[in-house]
Amino acid sequence: MGVVETLxxxxxRFVESEFDAxxxxxxxxxxxxxxxxxxxxDPAVVLGAAQGEIMAIRNIGGRVTPRTLDELFMLRAIAQAVDDDIDSTWELVVMxxxxxxxxxxxxxxELLAPYFEVPEDELGRVLVNDPYGAVARDMSVLRADSRxxxxxVSGLVYDVATGRVQAVAGR
Structure with a gap:
């Protein structure tokens, strides 16, 4: 059986036992x-979220990039269109x-500068090698976007060796 057939x-099985219309x-x-x-x-697995409890935006590094901000703004527009605005009752979690x-x-x-949309000489400020610093930086980016x-806004770092998450204080 191939991958598509397996899935x-x-x-x-999902339709028969878990689907919730x-x-x-x-x-x-x-x-x-x-x-x-x-x-x-996988944030639903790591955080123990059931189907329908959280949304996830997944990208390389789990980073808040200009494209991520655009996606969040589009999600906000969609939410407003269905009367579920992303407001003070919502939490944006950088993990x-x-x-x-x-x-x-x-x-x-040459890969990272276009991804973050920063000049190559400013790549140090996106903190690619420091997940705790990067989460704090990305939380600041979210808080600064008026849209x-x-x-x-909150942040977590997941330790792949232990399975534990640790909260990160924002700057």
Whole structure:
């Protein structure tokens, strides 16, 4: 059986035992987690969230980039269109992790500078090798974006060696 067939069979089990047609677009915990695409860091699994409790935006490094901000603004517009505005009841959680693959391309400014939309000589300020500093930096970026005014912002670092998350204080 190939991958697609395996996934389709699993979907059938999902339909039969877990599917909930009553879920709303707005997550029950009014939370959007921005996290890494790394398979070890699935936010629903790591944080014990049930289906429909959180939204997730996953990208390389779990970073808040200009594109991430645009996605959040679009989500806010969608939420407003369905009368579920992303307001002070919402939490934006930046979750990065130890041993992230993005650290392996730190010496590749031609990849990282366009990703973060910064000049190559300013890459040091995005803190690619420091998940705790990077989370604090990205929390500051979220708080500074007026399009997301009102939403709560917090941060976590997930340790892939222990399975534990640690809260990060914002700057």
């Amino acid at each position: 389709a069979a699993r979907n059938q 009553g879920l709303r677009m707005k997550p029950k915990l009014a939370t959007i987690v921005i996290c890494c695409a790394d398979t070890r860091v 990065q992790h130890t041993q992230c693959g993005i650290t392996r391309i730190e010496s590749r400014p 997301l005014e009102g939403a709560g």
